[in-house]
Amino acid sequence: MAVEPLSQKEIEDRLAELPGWSLDAGRLTRSYRLASHFAATALVIHVAQVQEELNHHSELTLGYHTVSLAVHTHSAGGAVTELDFELARRVEDLAPGHGAN
Numbered sequence: 001m002a003v004e005p006l007s008q009k010e011i012e013d014r015l016a017e018l019p020g021w022s023l024d025a026g027r028l029t030r031s032y033r034l035a036s037h038f039a040a041t042a043l044v045i046h047v048a049q050v051q052e053e054l055n056h057h058s059e060l061t062l063g064y065h066t067v068s069l070a071v072h073t074h075s076a077g078g079a080v081t082e083l084d085f086e087l088a089r090r091v092e093d094l095a096p097g098h099g100a101n
């Protein structure tokens with residue numbers, strides 16, 4: 001997968017397809033709310049599994065009933081790349097199964 005930095009327009013175009021995600025301080029970010037702390041913890045484990053599969057890792061934060069992600073591509077000097085969007089799409093696909101919104 002290419003690790004070239006995406007342009008602002010490329011980022012905006014991709015974000016338009018990912019409701020709930022935004023660009024904050026140079027990172028793709030999203031927060032999910034879960035029904036319980038255990039549900040939030042289960043989502044963290046699932047996301048960690050996908051991150052290991054992709055070999056692409058976010059700053060993954062577990063709150064009381066929340067899970068937050070912030071991701072950019074270290075090997076691209078901290079730019080946002082397609083690898084970040086690939087992770088975002090995978091998490092968007094699995095989150096509903098956890099009752100996340």
Ligand SMILES: C[C@H](O)[C@H](O)[C@H]1CNC2=NC(N)=NC(=O)C2=N1
Nearest residue numbers: 055056057058072073074075076
């Ligand atoms: C050695 C290992 O493949 C690299 O450090 C991977 C690990 N996870 C990563 N995660 C992110 N967000 N960016 C990277 O460049 C990256 N590189």
